[in-house]
Structure formats: structure tokens, C-alpha cells
Amino acid sequence: MLPFVLILALVTGAPSFESIEATARATEENGMIEVSIDVVVADDSDPAPLVRLFRVTAPDLGEDDYQLTGTHTVLLRPGDFDRVYTLHVEAIDRDGNRGIGTTEITIHPR
Secondary structure, eight states: OOOOOOOOOOOOOOEEEEEEEEEEEOOTSOOOOOEEEEEEEOOOSSSSSSEEEEEEEEETGGGGGGESSSEEEEEEEEEEEESEEEEEEEOOTTTEEEEEEEEEEEOOOO
């Protein structure tokens, strides 16, 4: 009788976002607005996936209009008119699966 090896692979999905909320917290000395995100993520294989902001987009966005300052914080510059920023968030579980979500926040002129 020949030996036999059974290999089982459990395929898991990417983390999913249950909610992403952005909140303006304070105005910095340089005039930028500190924004933080609160995120709720579900994942079938990792109870605590890595969650972080990784990108910011907005119409007419310049290099100096935002600064990622932490995994859940960013500084945003007010413009001459209301500007809607889109914050891009990723969640990566221990298996390397990646989920992406977005939320928007409007920053009013100062």
C-alpha cells in the first residue's frame, strides 16, 4: 500500500469593514485639521487585523494638503471652499488578505 498525504487548505476571505467614521478633532498651529478614524472590521481568521489609513484623495489635492500622521490619523488642510476628502483605509489579516474601505469628510474653510 502506498503512503498517502492529505493536505487541507483553509481559504479565508479578506477582512470586511462594518463601519468607518472620520471625525475632525482639532486645529493644529499650522492651520491643518487633525482627523481621526474609528473603524470596525470583521474577519473570519484574525480577530485583530492590521487597520491603517493609506491614501487620501480630493479634487485639486496638492502635496501639502494632507499628512498621514498615524495609522488612524491624518492632518488635512482647509481650502478656500468646502473640500471633500476621501480617506482610504486598509485591513490586512494574518493570512495576508487585504480589504479596502473608504469614508469621506468635508473640511470647511477657515
